[in-house]
Amino acid sequence: MNDLIIKGGRVIDPSQNLDDITDVLISAGRVESIGGNMPSEAEVIDARGKVVCPGFIDLHCHLRQPGYEQKETIATGARAAARGGFTTVCCMPNTSPAMDNLAIVEYVKTIAEKEAVVRVLPVGCITRGRNGGELADMQEVAGAGVVGFSDDGSYVNDPRLMRRAMEYSLPTGLPIIQHCEDPSLSADGVMNDGIIATRLGLCGVPNAAEEVAVARDIILAELTGARLHIAHVSTAGSVELIRQAKKRGVKVTCEATPHHLTMTEERVLGYNTNAKVNPPLRTRNDVDALIEGLKDGTIDIIATDHAPHTLNDKLCEFGNAASGISGLETALGSLLALVHSGKLELSLLIAKLTAEPAKILGKPFGMLAVGAAADITIIDMDAEWVVYAGKFASMGKNTPLDGEKLKGMVIATIFGGKIVYQE
Ligand code: DOR
Numbered sequence: 001m002n003d004l005i006i007k008g009g010r011v012i013d014p015s016q017n018l019d020d021i022t023d024v025l026i027s028a029g030r031v032e033s034i035g036g037n038m039p040s041e042a043e044v045i046d047a048r049g050k051v052v053c054p055g056f057i058d059l060h061c062h063l064r065q066p067g068y069e070q071k072e073t074i075a076t077g078a079r080a081a082a083r084g085g086f087t088t089v090c091c092m093p094n095t096s097p098a099m100d101n102l103a104i105v106e107y108v109k110t111i112a113e114k115e116a117v118v119r120v121l122p123v124g125c126i127t128r129g130r131n132g133g134e135l136a137d138m139q140e141v142a143g144a145g146v147v148g149f150s151d152d153g154s155y156v157n158d159p160r161l162m163r164r165a166m167e168y169s170l171p172t173g174l175p176i177i178q179h180c181e182d183p184s185l186s187a188d189g190v191m192n193d194g195i196i197a198t199r200l201g202l203c204g205v206p207n208a209a210e211e212v213a214v215a216r217d218i219i220l221a222e223l224t225g226a227r228l229h230i231a232h233v234s235t236a237g238s239v240e241l242i243r244q245a246k247k248r249g250v251k252v253t254c255e256a257t258p259h260h261l262t263m264t265e266e267r268v269l270g271y272n273t274n275a276k277v278n279p280p281l282r283t284r285n286d287v288d289a290l291i292e293g294l295k296d297g298t299i300d301i302i303a304t305d306h307a308p309h310t311l312n313d314k315l316c317e318f319g320n321a322a323s324g325i326s327g328l329e330t331a332l333g334s335l336l337a338l339v340h341s342g343k344l345e346l347s348l349l350i351a352k353l354t355a356e357p358a359k360i361l362g363k364p365f366g367m368l369a370v371g372a373a374a375d376i377t378i379i380d381m382d383a384e385w386v387v388y389a390g391k392f393a394s395m396g397k398n399t400p401l402d403g404e405k406l407k408g409m410v411i412a413t414i415f416g417g418k419i420v421y422q423e
Contacts, residue, residue, distance in 0.1 A: 007046055014348075051379040055415060080329050094153040098130045108122045126156050138165070147361055170226055190202050200268065210235050218242070218245040218252055257304060291343055302335065330387055334406060
């Protein structure tokens with residue numbers, strides 16, 4: 001592999017408080033030096049006027065393999081990740097069969113090793129088959145390198161089982177990643193509960209469906225001392241519950257998605273199934289509370305919850321449509337709207353996509369330190385582009401942003417010193 005110089009970019013690495021116009025030298029897949037003398041014999045990427053930062057880490061995405069290869073594969077999902085500036089993605093275990101045992105985890109790791117252009121880290125199930133009935137082989141899959149346990153897509157409804165799962169997670173040191181949704185409160189709901197649901201004649205999911213679950217699991221995390229990571233937080237009330245829990249020293253972290261940080265329930269008007277997602281898009285008040293939570297540290301990270309579906313999964317009545325947004329390739333562009341409008345600092349946004357998820361994983365990624373793996377994303381902050389889902393690398397074209405203009409794009413993604421995407 002040739003040496004590579006990324007020349008003259010604004011290098012931002014929140015893990016070392018770095019924000020400087022400088023050069024980055026990559027050698028043998030690692031960051032060799034930042035600034036200083038650059039060798040004359042090397043491939044050069046001209047990054048003048050661009051932002052150079054650590055490759056993004058997505059703690060929450062759905063790659064669908066095995067079992068739902070009509071929606072996405074590990075190979076296509078990883079290519080979508082690269083296009084989105086992500087060099088590490090953690091894939092959720094709601095595959096078929098579910099990732100609840102060693103064989104499936106090993107299968108995903110093997111396919112990822114062979115076919116993925118970025119790093120893919122699997123998440124193991126909490127319960128066998130994600131059925132909520134008995135615990136999965138948590139210790140066994142921990143030994144195989146899963147980065148957390150989750151029944152994402154479903155809530156572990158039995159509090160006693162959840163307590164046991166948390167206790168079993170303790171010796172592994174891994175987080176329980178909980179999909180917080182009390183199913184008796186969300187019931188037949190298909191969008192946010194409120195006036196728009198009433199107007200559309202659709203059943204609503206109240207904020208309380210999430211908050212009741214968040215509150216219960218915070219209490220169980222407090223009881224057990226386990227690490228709890230709350231997936232896709234969507235309501236103002238959840239943010240406040242997590243804020244208070246953190247103040248008490250509960251080991252709780254959480255994520256918000258780009259769509260919950262930038263879109264409201266109005267997106268559903270016209271019965272737009274591409275805006276159907278679980279948890280549902282909420283109100284402006286909730287979105288503002290999420291942004292506030294990002295700023296004060298209550299919300300640790302941004303994760304995409306990339307949930308690719310086929311055209312037919314979405315081309316049907318709203319109630320019957322699958323939930324989820326194909327989000328890897330629009331994450332940065334949509335989030336930069338928060339930076340361009342002055343709501344969020346660029347360095348904080350980058351931290352929530354790099355250093356902070358790395359902390360939760362406890363892995364040495366998400367940084368541009370000398371000696372670290374050369375996982376790097378280069379961004380043109382001002383480039384305007386129109387989302388054309390037909391051109392996604394992801395097989396999931398399901399995005400409510402299709403046809404919309406975004407400002408700011410990933411122009412190159414480097415994984416282990418190799419360019420895996422270039423605009
Ligand atoms: O909208 C969603 N889609 N939310 C989830 O929790 C699961 C995901 C999926 O797997 O499609």
